Amino acid sequence: MARGYEPRLNRVASRWALIGVPALSVMLGSMTVLIPQISVFPLLPPFGLLILLAWRMIVRDLWPVWAALPLGFFDDIFSGQPLGSAMLLWTLVFLVLDIFDRWMMWRDFRQDWVIAGTLVAVVLLVGLAIANSSGGNTSAVVLLPQIIVSILIFPLMVRLCARLDVLRWTL
Amino acid sequence: MAPPSPRRPGFSRRAQYGIFASYVIAVAGAGFALLLVLTARFDPNGHSALQSIVADMTSPISSAARSALASTGDVGESIGAYFDAASKNKAMAKELAASKRKLIDADVLRQENRRLKELLGLKSEAVQPIARAALVSSTGASSRRYAILSAGASDGVANGQPVVGPDGLVGRIVSVGRVSARVLLIVDGGNVTPVKRSVDGAPALAIGTGDGRLILRPLTSDVQFKPGDIFVTSGSGGIYRPGISVARAIDRGREGTKARPMADPARLDYAEVEPIYLAPPPPAPSQIGEAKED
Numbered sequence: 001m002a003r004g005y006e007p008r009l010n011r012v013a014s015r016w017a018l019i020g021v022p023a024l025s026v027m028l029g030s031m032t033v034l035i036p037q038i039s040v041f042p043l044l045p046p047f048g049l050l051i052l053l054a055w056r057m058i059v060r061d062l063w064p065v066w067a068a069l070p071l072g073f074f075d076d077i078f079s080g081q082p083l084g085s086a087m088l089l090w091t092l093v094f095l096v097l098d099i100f101d102r103w104m105m106w107r108d109f110r111q112d113w114v115i116a117g118t119l120v121a122v123v124l125l126v127g128l129a130i131a132n133s134s135g136g137n138t139s140a141v142v143l144l145p146q147i148i149v150s151i152l153i154f155p156l157m158v159r160l161c162a163r164l165d166v167l168r169w170t171l
Numbered sequence: 172m173a174p175p176s177p178r179r180p181g182f183s184r185r186a187q188y189g190i191f192a193s194y195v196i197a198v199a200g201a202g203f204a205l206l207l208v209l210t211a212r213f214d215p216n217g218h219s220a221l222q223s224i225v226a227d228m229t230s231p232i233s234s235a236a237r238s239a240l241a242s243t244g245d246v247g248e249s250i251g252a253y254f255d256a257a258s259k260n261k262a263m264a265k266e267l268a269a270s271k272r273k274l275i276d277a278d279v280l281r282q283e284n285r286r287l288k289e290l291l292g293l294k295s296e297a298v299q300p301i302a303r304a305a306l307v308s309s310t311g312a313s314s315r316r317y318a319i320l321s322a323g324a325s326d327g328v329a330n331g332q333p334v335v336g337p338d339g340l341v342g343r344i345v346s347v348g349r350v351s352a353r354v355l356l357i358v359d360g361g362n363v364t365p366v367k368r369s370v371d372g373a374p375a376l377a378i379g380t381g382d383g384r385l386i387l388r389p390l391t392s393d394v395q396f397k398p399g400d401i402f403v404t405s406g407s408g409g410i411y412r413p414g415i416s417v418a419r420a421i422d423r424g425r426e427g428t429k430a431r432p433m434a435d436p437a438r439l440d441y442a443e444v445e446p447i448y449l450a451p452p453p454p455a456p457s458q459i460g461e462a463k464e465d
Binding site for chain 1: 317
């Protein structure tokens with residue numbers, strides 16, 4: 001839910017921290033693929049996207065719509081998907097979320113979770129289609145565990161972003 | 172009252188234009204990204220230069236972390252073991268029954284292998300690896316199965332070279348940076364390896380499925396692969412020299428025989444990059460023509 005932020009501290013929060021903490025957290029999420037683990041099937045949730053969505057759900061007006069472009073570009077560099085894949089899909093996710101914001105003004109967390117889970121599943125499946133179009137040949141069933149793990153881990157990401165949200169206002 | 176939408180700023184023209192502009196940028200950017208994706212379709216490695224540069228910068232980090240956490244492969248495996256636990260009992264009982272027959276099979280295979288190795292040893296000279304390096308990370312969140320190797324162009328690594336682990340074939344190099352390279356694993360859905368059955372040389376194609384397994388498609392229709400069959404590279408078509416072990420068949424499905432790769436990249440400490448194998452040229456067409464005339 002969008003909260004109004006009136007400065008309740010006796011000082012002004014740093015502009016850099018206000019924008020930098022969310023952006024950095026998404027970028028670090030994208031960089032989780034650097035963990036030294038050679039996986040033979042996709043199981044690692046797309047942390048970059050999950051953190052991005054968590055921020056979007058907590059602070060609705062944090063990102064301008066185009067913010068998904070540079071963040072998606074950063075994700076593409078690491079993810080192994082063809083370049084442009086996350087740029088395209090993440091931007092579309094933001095546009096879809098804007099439509100949802102008009103439809104359902106009042107949302108509780110469970111509805112947010114359903115929306116985010118559906119979007120993550122769709123992004124992963126379309127990402128698979130994009131990867132397959134550029135030379136891969138993987139069936140969608142392979143993605144099922146990854147989708148389930150991603151959906152289950154989303155509340156944890158929201159918790160994390162809520163902590164970071166407090167942090168960025170006190171930095 | 173509903174919470175004020177940040178996308179509806181009221182009557183401020185400036186704010187309205189700002190939001191409109193951000194939509195224009197987003198849609199234009201999405202269009203540009205779509206263009207990138209479409210070009211990647213026709214030139215899969217065209218945009219890999221940037222990814223190689225970044226891999227160069229990040230592979231030392233992964234490499235250091237890997238040596239610090241040497242047993243991450245085992246962690247993944249033990250988690251995986253829990254997922255299997257339900258069906259494990261049944262499978263073990265079945266395996267016990269089959270073990271006697273398998274032992275005999277294994278004996279036969281061992282002898283066969285020894286004989287084949289002797290034969291190969293007579294013919295082929297030892298291959299000198301180009302580089303020896305660790306696989307440091309992989310694209311765990313993507314459906315493509317790439318791994319990052321901590322050796323690059325400065326070590327003599329080039330596109331297309333096969334990567335071989337101690338247990339068997341791992342994959343081949345698809346893009347090269349200065350100190351890192353991207354390896355397309357044989358289990359990737361887009362990777363096809365020409366193989367043959369080690370016992371009788373029945374040719375097949377090993378096609379990755381993207382879930383850590385391979386599908387074996389026999390090239391001749393009269394061959395039936397059994398679970399336990401071992402497959403090695405056939406060397407046909409070049410790139411991979413003949414005789415590198417690739418996979419072991421595990422069960423027969425509708426689409427083909429499923430197989431598990433011999434080399435588990437998750438447990439691999441080091442892999443060797445080998446030079447591209449040049450297949451001996453096929454007999455010249457002129458000779459065939461002459462034979463017909465005769």
